[in-house]
Amino acid sequence: MNDKVMSIGTVCDLTGLTERQIRYYEEKQLIFPVRTKGGARKYSFDDVERVKEINIKLRDGFHTFELRKAGRACGE
Amino acid sequence: MNDKVMSIGTVCDLTGLTERQIRYYEEKQLIFPVRTKGGARKYSFDDVERVKEINIKLRDGFHTFELRKAGRACGE
DNA sequence: CGTGTAAGGAATTCTGACACG
DNA sequence: CGTGTAAGGAATTCTGACACG
Numbered sequence: 001m002n003d004k005v006m007s008i009g010t011v012c013d014l015t016g017l018t019e020r021q022i023r024y025y026e027e028k029q030l031i032f033p034v035r036t037k038g039g040a041r042k043y044s045f046d047d048v049e050r051v052k053e054i055n056i057k058l059r060d061g062f063h064t065f066e067l068r069k070a071g072r073a074c075g076e
Numbered sequence: 077m078n079d080k081v082m083s084i085g086t087v088c089d090l091t092g093l094t095e096r097q098i099r100y101y102e103e104k105q106l107i108f109p110v111r112t113k114g115g116a117r118k119y120s121f122d123d124v125e126r127v128k129e130i131n132i133k134l135r136d137g138f139h140t141f142e143l144r145k146a147g148r149a150c151g152e
Numbered sequence: 153c154g155t156g157t158a159a160g161g162a163a164t165t166c167t168g169a170c171a172c173g
Numbered sequence: 174c175g176t177g178t179a180a181g182g183a184a185t186t187c188t189g190a191c192a193c194g
Contacts, residue, residue: 116186
């Protein structure tokens with residue numbers, strides 16, 4: 001589930017979010033898709049789950065910079 | 077692993093085969109990708125494994141029509 | 153039969169920017 | 174801050190065909 005295989009359009013289908021939102025989360029260092037030779041982003045299923053979680057947290061009032069370390073550590 | 081999420085280019089990367097080969101296997105009813113609104117094929121990880129297996133069988137001398145039922149039944 | 157290729161079109165994705173608030 | 178959109182370009186994929194054998 002860690003294989004970066006899907007393009008942003010598929011992530012949109014799976015999450016219901018827009019390309020803009022997904023690219024923004026990357027810009028804010030919350031997700032890290034890989035790039036094809038042509039420059040297209042490729043995501044994993046784990047990324048999809050992460051994106052969903054990020055969106056929920058944002059709706060809950062958190063800010064992107066507060067979610068940056070949310071992968072493991074939460075203290076500080 | 078049954079989610080149809082990757083485009084043909086990704087399948088090529090994962091299998092080392094060409095788009096031509098992958099499309100041909102579909103034409104011969106050996107794999108069944110889904111289509112996006114735009115007409116692009118989407119494959120699952122299971123499809124990737126299947127494609128690899130098909131290619132090996134072909135190298136072993138089998139013909140596409142002999143691999144059609146190979147999913148479950150093999151008698152007859 | 154299984155696969156290569158050149159051909160033209162259509163759909164996808166990319167970046168940087170202006171906008172709102 | 175997080176997200177929407179119009180803008181133009183570049184990369185991806187599609188189909189049908191001719192080729193070889």
